[in-house]
Amino acid sequence: MDQLARRFESDRPHLRAVAQRMLGSAAEADDAVQEAWLRLSRSDTSDVGNLTGWLTTVVSRVCLDMLRSRASRREEDAELPETAAPDDAHPEHEALVADSIGPALLVVLDTLAPGERLAFVLHDMFAVPFPEIAEIVGCSPAAARQLASRARRKVQGRGANSGSDRTRTRTVVEAFLAASRGGDFAALLALLDPDVVLHADDAAVRTGATAVLRGASAVAETFSGRAQGAKLAFLDGTAGLLWAPGGTPRVAFAFTVAADGRITGIELIADAADLAAMDVQRVP
Incomplete structure (x- = not known):
């Protein structure tokens, strides 16, 4: 148990970051992380190969339940007189959450449905692949992608910096495509976050892709001198390759680009149903 506790503590910062962005509340995030620890302490994880991924899933499910409960309470309270904030609110903690996410984005996130918020946060902020998100939400990968797509459109439509974010992502993807075609390994490394993760769906794996690649060197080596037939396209409103x-x-090829302009995640989607469900806008 002591060893498990030490391992959990090493993952706590990541789990808290996921929960904070999911819930927008430091106090609720701490509650979600604590619930994850309780579930871990009661579970047999001897066969779990990726404990961090397992814990992320648990925290995400706890957060989804909390978001759904919050949405239900809002509906019930909609016709009640406005009341003062509860005594146990911590404004200074909530300010820290707003600073870590961005006040404008936090406001927009609060307008999303629980499933949309979870899909957007996990995929766009933490590069969790859609099959894993689908298991948490209880839907198909294509439906999970649509949840994230709807959330992204709302964020882009109401976020203060949506135009610049869209332009930045397109610029990064175009640079990645040029470096890939030209075999410019150094340029690819510069565009990739050191901890970038590439996920390929089952259909892509059957054509020879590697299911999971981690690290800038491995991903750069995979793409260097490749992508000759790929072209820029907007996938569910975000710049990618097709x-x-x-x-x-x-x-x-769906990309997750961080605020610093580096690519943190790449998804290879070859499943016919997922491709058909995707809103694809080709760029001439």
Whole structure:
């Protein structure tokens, strides 16, 4: 148990960051992380290969339940007279959360449905692949992608810096494509976050892709001198790449770009149903 506790403490900062962005409340985030510890202490995790991923899933499910409960209370209280904030609120803690996420984004996140918020936070902020998000929400990967897509459109439509974010992402993806085609390994490394993760869906793996790649060197080596047939496209409103020989989409490359302009996640989507569900806008 002591060893498990030490391992949990090493993951606590990551789990708290996930919960804070999911809930927008430092106090509720602490509650969610504590609940994750309780579930861990009662579970047999001897067969769990990726404990951090397991804990992230647990915290996400706890947060989803809390968001749904919050939404239900809002509906019940909609017709009640406005009341003062509860005595146990911690404004200074909430200010810290707003600073870590961004006040404008925090306001927009509060307008999202629970599933939309979870999908957006996990995928766009933490590069969690859609199959894993689908298991948490209880839907198909295509439906999880649509949840994130709807959330992203709301964020882009109401966020103060949405235009600059969209332009920045396109610029990064175009630079990545040029470096990949030109075999410029150094340029690829400069564009990739050191901890970048590439996920390929089952359909892409069957064509020879590696299911998971971690680290800038491994991802840069995979793409260096490649992507000759890929072209820029907007995938669910976000700049990405599309390989469509003969005009038929075969593989989509979805990117997660951090605020510093470096790529933190890449998804290879080759599943026909997921591609069909995706809003694809090709760039001439």
